[in-house]
Amino acid sequence: MSYDTHKNWFYKRHGKVLRLYRLRKTSHRVVDAEGRVSPSGTDELIYPDENITNGLRLEYTSLVKPFVQEDPEATAYSSLTETTSPEEKTHVNLNRVLSLAVVEYVKAQFAERKGDIKAKEYFMNQFFNKLADNESNKNDVFVAGTMRPFAVK
């Protein structure tokens, strides 16, 4: 029976596996064979000591429906149909700002193929700017205040 899992369980990424540990707390003082008492209990990390069905949950980013048949800005996400072999008419499953960012990325890659590193760096800069715009759009709240001469009193 797992309890306080947020306090007692830990993980570490190790290559392609995730290592899971449980913290075993020992609060009592331990007396050794020669009668010496350790100053305090020892906490140690142990392997999981119980079976938990579907007990480990990982949340991660992945390539989920990168190309879809419908326009993602006009269709609910759950109704989008993935296309495994994209072509020119296929929609890229991103919002407008991120789609524009992707355009900058594509420009950068083509510039690099032409050997134009300065242009590549410029377009990659634009790519990251648009990513930043998209992130800040999640947080920014525009508050408009009326200037004094027009304020209603």
Place this chain on the structure above:
Amino acid sequence: MTVLEMMERANTRETNLAISFIKDAIVKIQSTSEIVLKVDKQNIVKNTRDYDIPTDLIALDNVSVLDTEDDNKFKIIRRITDDPIVIDDTNP
């Protein structure tokens, strides 16, 4: 936006290459920001430390473990920054 519109904006006619670059761009975006998150659940097995990371993972957002004593809630667990002293326990 369609692939064609992106190609026109990028001034290219190489469809397959453009699609490859678009895929790369999406992977790059997903590695820095979460557009869509996926969930994977696995059984925790007694005395087993290592669990497979999903093959399609780009970036790990969080890891949680089921708290069976608290109404079966998944609670986010913390990452260890240092390696534990015991590298492998043959008798866990």
